[in-house]
Amino acid sequence: xxDFITTLGPWKWIILGAILLGLELAAPGAFMMWLGLSxxxxxxxxxxxxxxxWQWQGVAFAVFAVxxxxxxxxxxxxxxxxxDRPFLNRRTEEMVGKTFTLDKPIVDGAGTIRVGDTxxxxxxxxxxxxxxxxxxxxxxxxxxxxxA
Numbered sequence: 214x215x216d217f218i219t220t221l222g223p224w225k226w227i228i229l230g231a232i233l234l235g236l237e238l239a240a241p242g243a244f245m246m247w248l249g250l251s252x253x254x255x256x257x258x259x260x261x262x263x264x265x266x267w268q269w270q271g272v273a274f275a276v277f278a279v280x281x282x283x284x285x286x287x288x289x290x291x292x293x294x295x296x297d298r299p300f301l302n303r304r305t306e307e308m309v310g311k312t313f314t315l316d317k318p319i320v321d322g323a324g325t326i327r328v329g330d331t332x333x334x335x336x337x338x339x340x341x342x343x344x345x346x347x348x349x350x351x352x353x354x355x356x357x358x359x360x361a
């Protein structure tokens with residue numbers, strides 16, 4: 214084992230990096246990718262400086278692996294998936310600001326509106342059936358309304 218470590222050359226680092234990148238493909242999580250890239254970078258450095266000892270190669274790999282953590286965090290936070298339907302699974306938030314007609318009157322702060330084929334529970338000031346109300350905010354599955 215010691216012979217393997219002391220004879221670390223550029224190709225061994227590049228092969229190790231390729232194996233780590235392959236593991237990342239098999240079990241994605243963006244962890245092995247950075248280790249694989251660090252190993253490949255050490256391999257490239259070993260090509261440039263052929264007299265780089267195995268100790269310095271190990272130190273370089275450790276430094277690159279640790280330095281990749283903030284790079285990964287910065288990259289991961291800047292990438293936001295483009296959403297073609299931003300209110301998917303948040304249907305109630307899409308209705309904020311829209312105006313509807315009361316289906317049933319609001320009595321003691323509770324009533325209903327019909328949106329398409331769905332009846333929604335609303336709360337707000339007492340109003341008669343047929344009154345126009347605007348969705349002010351959402352409280353779970355309950356829509357809080359104000360008179361329009």
